[in-house]
Amino acid sequence: MIDVEDLIALVRNYNPSTNSDLIRSAYAYGMQMHDGQMRRSGEPYFTHPVAVAAILTEQRLDDATIVTALLHDTVEDTRASYTDIADSFGVEIAELVDGVTKLTNLQLSSSETKQAENFRKLFMAMSKDLRVILVKLADRLHNMRTIRAMKPEKQAQKARETMEIYAPLAGRMGMQWMREELEDLAFKVLNAEARTSIIRRFVSLQKETGDVIPKISADIRGLLEEAQIDADLFGRAKRPYSIWRKMEEKQLAFSRLSDIYGFRLITRSDADCYRVLGLIHQRWRAVPGRFKDYISQPKTNGYRSIHTTVTGRDGKRVEVQIRTRQMHEVAESGVAAHWSYRDGERASNPFAVDPASWLSSLAERFGEGDHEEFLENVKLEMYSDQAFCFTPKGDVVKLPKGATPIDFAYAIHTRIGNGCVGAKVDGIRVPLWTRLKNGQSVQIITAAGQRPQATWLDIVGTGRARAAIRKSLREEDRSRFVKLGSELARVAFEHVGRRVTDKALRTAAKSLGLAGETELLARLGSAEIASTEVLQALYPELAARTHGKVIEPTRAVLGLGADQSFSRADCCQPLPGERIVGITYRGRGVVIHSIDCPALEEFEDQPERWVDLHWQTGQHPPAYVASLKITISNDAGVLGHMCTLIGQQKANISDLNFVDRKPDFYSLVVEVELRDAEHLHTLLTALEAETDVAQVERWRDLARKP
Incomplete structure (x- = not known):
């Protein structure tokens, strides 16, 4: 382990006026806090913070960053607190240590959604002070250098995280030497055989x-x-x-x-x-x-x-x-x-980038989308090499490798991107999906009234273009969604014997925490909220009998014990009039399936869980949800007419989701509340008779098992 005087000498090599007393104090404090702690390799734990500090001296970094390296694990792994660090070393260092601690707790290799959320947190920490990520990168580098002491599964997990996240991040920050070493260390873990083979061939x-x-x-x-x-x-x-x-x-x-x-x-x-x-x-x-x-x-x-x-x-x-x-x-x-x-x-280096401007340029490209969209944009930004293209006036536009003329248009201005109808590359007209190459001259052709197309999302390669296209599509869809939401609300209100009014919608919007009735209708039309939620907000006693997710009364099904309740399986959504069978679940009662449901195969060797059931004969309330997949023509008014038709058949729409959108047709899954199988048959017949309905079928999602 490097002793404190040797560490100070490393700092003094590039900063003779370093605060050596501050470094000595931090060194002693860190050694005291980590006293008795050991690494998996058997070395004293404090060897790690000292090694991280030594790596940062190679970057000729300031005293605050070196001290942060010495203390970066104290709050996480010892009895030291933020207040203790602030009292002893100042608020600046305490904030840096706190930032590194928070980064350590982020699980960047977790599930996609969690990873996306944590990526946003990582960049927020970077935006406060970029030195936080510099310490974290040095921390990861030393851990990768000493990774052989870990268990094999832990080595693989850390190596993947390094290869996918930390190495590209180091490269994006311009620290190419660190990127190369991190990649090679991770490669040694993930594919040791290939690495050894390359070394042998090289020898x-x-x-x-x-x-x-x-x-x-x-x-x-x-x-x-x-x-x-x-x-x-x-x-x-x-x-x-x-x-x-x-x-x-x-x-x-x-x-x-x-x-x-x-x-x-x-x-x-x-x-x-x-x-x-x-x-x-x-x-x-x-x-x-x-x-x-x-x-x-x-x-x-x-x-x-x-x-x-x-x-x-x-x-x-x-x-x-x-x-x-x-x-x-x-x-x-x-x-x-x-x-x-x-x-x-x-150092007064004219080529050193101001971190604040660098981070703001990243933030501009990332937009204000959800976590998954943010993660997508981050990866596009980090993992792409750059190409340089020219406008007709000779101005340079920097783009990632694989960018298209649409990316080029949005890099100039959002207005140019939205109005793009074509492009010329080196004077020749090319398709908008053409991949641009370094040094090409690009001319964008625009037209008044042009709007971005949904298919552009599959073409573009920059987060900035993707965010602008999605924003435009949302704005364009909004008026259509408001119109559809109005129709859905009208049908839902009529179903419970009420009339839609602006006051009722404003009251429902307020109850649901929305800005107003327009926002409510837009979300209703885009299927972000269901009509049953609107009814529940206004008429809970009426909505209860139409809500498709409630457990139906026991008397609707014959064959249950006195103390048994039932619920319908989401995978097959059985309706009264269909043959059914029940499967018992501990703590959940009985879940009923259609007799032909493929999900029943997994219970074939558990006959003790099967219950013979029958629907009660007679009239049932329209409270059983069934899903329909409908393909309709993409013409004005067709969707609203279809919703009206469903309402005319005394069926309530509880949810609606688009699954495929093409220029000429839409495919959507509609959840409707029905009485029984006969009611379903009547509704399907009415929809099939419509000329604008290309196809309609019952939709059973086997992924939605109990």
Whole structure:
């Protein structure tokens, strides 16, 4: 374990004016709090916070971040509290420690919905102070370096989380070295056999051809000396995971993989970067399509560099990166360069991105959708490389790899995106689903009155475009939903002998916590709320007898014991008049199924749970929900007419959900309240007779088991 004086020396190397007493105090406090705690490896637990702090010194970070690293697990794993940290080390450090603690408690690899919610919390924590995620990334890096002490299943879970979340996040923040190491450490856990195979093949290649890095380095140094250019040169083989990913993406065997070596040149000025590029291209043949100038067109995280791939010595392809010292600092630290120190002063690096502006640009792209939409946008933003396209005036538009002209249009302005009807790429008309490539010129064609199409959601590749399209579709649907909601409300109110009035709707909206009657009708029409909920808010005693989810009175079914109640199975929704059978559940009574329900197969070896039942003969109230799948033409008034027709058959609509929307037809599942099987047959016959109804059938969802 690094002792406190060695740690202070690491900080003093880049910040001679560091507050050494503060670091000593935090070191002693952390050691005291973690006293007696051990890691799974058998080492004292405090070795971990110290190692995290040491990783952050490599990023030349400020004292507050180093101290936070030393204390980042105290609130989570010891008796220390937020107040204790604030009293001893100040509010700034206490807030940072609290932020890291909250990130530690987020289960980012949990279920999709929970993961989406926690991703939003993660970005909220980042927006308060980006140093929180810097500490968390260093924490994850050290844990991955020492992961072999964990149980195999825990290793796999942490490795997947690292590969899917933390490594891409480090890359998106510009910390490419950390991304590469995190990916390779996770790869070592998730696919150790493949990694070992790549290393063996690489060793064999070196035995056959010799170590080409010193040879190519000597060639490049000769060029630099001849041109009298002062530059630092570094060469290395790419990491196993990077090699494996290229093999997978290009479907190539290792023997056919070419650019597995990389070289980096650090020059003294921008002009020298381009002089070196000229020398490299004069000496070796450039590989077409593998040149990128991120100096003239920087990435949004501040990254600047020239990338080129050339066919070097012995026909080996090598990647060369050329940048200045200031550019290199940002390339190594990314957004973290904003806090970097040099000679005791906060580094004034013109290329370092202000974290506040970086995060606000992300927030703008993510929109204000629900958690799942937010997660979708985050992943689109984090996992995509960038392409640079041009407007007809020569302005540059930055887009993720795989973006389309629609993404380009929305990147310019929402109004341009909404009105897009076509596009020209390099002067040629192309379909809107065309994937744009680096350096292309794009012209968007717009038309008055054009509105976004729902199919665009399957085409676009940016969160900004997706959010704008969804917003426009919601606004366009709103008037239609209000009209449909009015019809649903009218039918529902008539069913209980009441008349719809503005006052009644306002009262129901207030009871349901909605802004007004328009909002109520819109949600009713979009199936966000059911008509039974509206009735329940106004007439609970009347709604009770029409609500499809209540347990029916025992007298409706024959064959039950005196103390047994029943409920209908959601999968088959049996109706009076159909043959039924009951299955007993402890604490739930009896659940009745149609005799032909496929769900009964799983109870074949449990005959003691089966109950022979029959529906009571006679007239039943229209209180039994059945689901219908209906396909109707997409014309004005058809949906409202269908709802009216259902009402005319004395059947109440309790819920309505669209399952497929096409330009010419809609498919929807409608839940209606019926008396019995005969009532269902009458309703189906009436719907089938309608010319605008293409298909209608009873819908049984076997996924909805008891």
